[in-house]
Amino acid sequence: MKLVSLGAPLLALELTLNSGQAFHWKREGGGWLGAIGEAAVYLEQRDGELLVNAGAEDAASNYLALDHPLEEIAATFPQDPVTQEALSFCRGMRILRQPHWEALATFITSSMKQVAHIAQISHTLRLRFGRPLEWEGRTLHSYPSPKAMAALAEADLRACALGYRAANLLGSAQRVASGEANLEKIAELSDLEAQMALRELPGVGEKVANCALLFGFERLKAFPVDVWIERVIRERYFKKRQKVTPATLRAFCAKSFGPYGGYAQQYLFHHARLTWKKG
DNA sequence: CTCCAGGTTCCGG
DNA sequence: CCGGAACATGGA
Numbered sequence: 001m002k003l004v005s006l007g008a009p010l011l012a013l014e015l016t017l018n019s020g021q022a023f024h025w026k027r028e029g030g031g032w033l034g035a036i037g038e039a040a041v042y043l044e045q046r047d048g049e050l051l052v053n054a055g056a057e058d059a060a061s062n063y064l065a066l067d068h069p070l071e072e073i074a075a076t077f078p079q080d081p082v083t084q085e086a087l088s089f090c091r092g093m094r095i096l097r098q099p100h101w102e103a104l105a106t107f108i109t110s111s112m113k114q115v116a117h118i119a120q121i122s123h124t125l126r127l128r129f130g131r132p133l134e135w136e137g138r139t140l141h142s143y144p145s146p147k148a149m150a151a152l153a154e155a156d157l158r159a160c161a162l163g164y165r166a167a168n169l170l171g172s173a174q175r176v177a178s179g180e181a182n183l184e185k186i187a188e189l190s191d192l193e194a195q196m197a198l199r200e201l202p203g204v205g206e207k208v209a210n211c212a213l214l215f216g217f218e219r220l221k222a223f224p225v226d227v228w229i230e231r232v233i234r235e236r237y238f239k240k241r242q243k244v245t246p247a248t249l250r251a252f253c254a255k256s257f258g259p260y261g262g263y264a265q266q267y268l269f270h271h272a273r274l275t276w277k278k279g
Numbered sequence: 280c281t282c283c284a285g286g287t288t289c290c291g292g
Numbered sequence: 293c294c295g296g297a298a299c300a301t302g303g304a
Contacts, residue, residue, distance in 0.1 A: 020285060111286035117302065118285080163300030168287080205287045226285035245294065269285070282304085292294085 002054040012092030019270045023119040036063045038142045040135035065097045076258040082236045086271035100183040102143040103216025108203045124160040149173035168203025214262040223253045223261045232272045
C-alpha cells in the first residue's frame with residue numbers, strides 16, 4: 001500500500017474519529033480504516049504527520065475538515081473555565097465533514113442509544129445493505145444509500161436492532177430517495193430553514209437535525225442539546241434548583257458560545273462523556 | 280434486576 | 293410553552 005503525506009496539521013485523529021460524530025472507523029495496524037462515501041480510506045499519524053492511502057488525499061482532507069482554522073475557532077470560545085477545560089481536553093479535535101445522508105441517517109438511529117450501540121447499528125447496516133469496498137484484500141462497506149434503504153422492508157431494519165427507529169429511518173430514506181426531500185437543496189438553505197426542512201422527516205427533531213447540520217452540512221454554529229450537554233449546562237452554568245426549561249437552555253446555548261458554537265458543543269460533549277463522575 | 284443511553288412525538292395542563 | 297409517557301434494545 002502506498003501512503004501519501006498530508007503534512008502535519010493540528011489534528012487529534014483518534015479523538016476526532018472516536019468522539020461520537022462518525023461511528024465506523026476501526027483500528028488497523030498503526031492507523032484507522034474506514035469509508036469516506038464510497039471509498040475505502042486508511043488514515044495514520046506518525047510523529048504528527050498525517051498519512052493517507054494514495055488516491056484518497058482530497059477525500060480525506062475534505063472529510064477531516066483540515067481547512068477549519070482550529071486556533072481561530074478556539075479563540076472565539078467564551079473564557080469560562082468549563083469551556084476552557086473542555087477545549088484543552090479536546091485540543092486538535094475537528095468537526096468532520098460527513099456526507100449529508102450518512103450524517104442524517106446515523107443520527108436518526110441514535111435516539112436513546114449509547115454511542116457503542118449506534119456504532120453497532122452502523123456496522124450492521126453497512127454490512128447488510130452497503131456497497132462492498134475492497135482494501136488490501138479486506139472488505140469494508142459504504143453506508144447504504146437512501147435508495148438502497150428505501151427498497152427495504154421495516155422488518156429488515158428491525159432485524160438490525162433498530163427498534164422503533166426502524167420506521168423513522170425507512171420513512172426518511174423513502175422521502176430522500178423519492179426526491180420529496182432534497183438534501184442538496186437543504187444544504188443551500190439558511191441554518192434555520194435547513195433545520196426546519198430536516199425536521200419534516202420522521203424521527204428528526206431539533207437535536208437530530210442539529211447533529212446532521214453540524215456533522216454533515218458544515219453548520220458550525222448548530223448546537224445539538226443531548227442528555228450530556230443538558231447535564232453540563234444545567235450543573236455548571238446554572239444555580240442548583242434554578243428552573244431551566246428547554247427554551248431557557250436553547251436560548252442560553254445559542255447566545256453563549258459564539259459563531260462556532262457547534263465546535264464548543266462537541267468539546268463540551270466529549271469532555272463530559274469521558275470525565276463525568278457519577279454520584 | 281434496575282437504570283440509562285448524542286430523542287421524537289403526541290397529549291393534556 | 294411545559295412536563296409526562298410511550299417507544300425498543302443492550303450494556304453497565
